[in-house]
Amino acid sequence: MPAGxxxxxxxxxxxxxxxxxxxxxxxxxIRFCIGSTLKTIRH
Incomplete structure (x- = not known):
């Protein structure tokens, strides 16, 4: 097997x-961003 x-x-x-x-x-x-966005929307 050659080194290359x-x-x-x-x-x-x-x-x-x-x-x-x-x-x-x-x-x-992405999951973290979606989760924090959903929490913000609920508040």
Whole structure:
């Protein structure tokens, strides 16, 4: 297995890991914003 291929696999793994993590964080932020907005509307 050439070193170049191994680096490609590592970088794609890191990319998918980071994109997944940012997606989870983004979803939590959206849910938090929606929740606080609903609370404000109720008040």
């Amino acid at each position: 291929e191994r680096v490609k696999v590592d970088s794609s793994d890191a990319h998918s890991y980071y994109s997944h993590g940012s997606t989870v964080i983004f979803g939590k932020l």
